[in-house]
Amino acid sequence: MTLILPYQREEEGAHPALLSPDYKSTVKRSPHQPLIRIPQTLTEVTGPAGRWDRLMGPALADLTKVGKGEAIGQRIVVSGRVLDEDGRPVPNTIVEVWQANAAGRYIHKKDQWNAPLDPNFTGSGRVITDDQGRYRFLTVSPGAYPWGNHYNAWRPAHIHFSLMGPAFATRLVTQMYFPGDPLIPLDPIANAVPAHALSRMISRFDIETTHEAFALSFIFDIVLRGRDATPMED
Numbered sequence: 001m002t003l004i005l006p007y008q009r010e011e012e013g014a015h016p017a018l019l020s021p022d023y024k025s026t027v028k029r030s031p032h033q034p035l036i037r038i039p040q041t042l043t044e045v046t047g048p049a050g051r052w053d054r055l056m057g058p059a060l061a062d063l064t065k066v067g068k069g070e071a072i073g074q075r076i077v078v079s080g081r082v083l084d085e086d087g088r089p090v091p092n093t094i095v096e097v098w099q100a101n102a103a104g105r106y107i108h109k110k111d112q113w114n115a116p117l118d119p120n121f122t123g124s125g126r127v128i129t130d131d132q133g134r135y136r137f138l139t140v141s142p143g144a145y146p147w148g149n150h151y152n153a154w155r156p157a158h159i160h161f162s163l164m165g166p167a168f169a170t171r172l173v174t175q176m177y178f179p180g181d182p183l184i185p186l187d188p189i190a191n192a193v194p195a196h197a198l199s200r201m202i203s204r205f206d207i208e209t210t211h212e213a214f215a216l217s218f219i220f221d222i223v224l225r226g227r228d229a230t231p232m233e234d
Helices: 025-029 052-056 195-201
Strands: 075-083 094-099 124-128 134-140 158-163 172-177 216-219
Touching (some): 094 134, 124 134, 172 195
Antiparallel strands (some): 075 134, 094 124, 094 158
């Protein structure tokens, strides 16, 4: 009997290598033996069904108003579409984000670098895609921050994305960068992604959806698997 894979295999050479020596932590955590490909079964090709809000709680699409006041920083709208391996929209799927604040600091006990916290910004949000696979967040531009990988190492501004898609095999965790950021060419994490695929992780500025005198707008479409897949963190 021939096994027909319900999802295409990941595009070869599009995702970061498990071992990227310039990204020092991969030296310790990367496998030392060849990976074993496991055939997809019902566990991989199915996922939670029904209404995501019953599982995750209500949407949190406005990250600028989660405290008693408004978050500090340049307001931005981040929106786009979630697409499957054949370019079709993925509706009714959860999109989660987390990011540093405008000063480049996370609300996390391990983040102790000397940058101010914002009492009105948690840096996390979630929405559910509509029938056309569209999502939208209002947030603030994240700041760059030092991360100690090498001398004078700074992470470019970025937003983390986590998506389940329709099944476990389409699970995706990735990062979104901003166009023109001078730190991207210097960043070992970003440059662990093959050069031809790195552009899939960089959003594009969009003046048409920018809100006059309120918020800049960036578009970031996400492809879950197959050809043109958005590179994933591993």
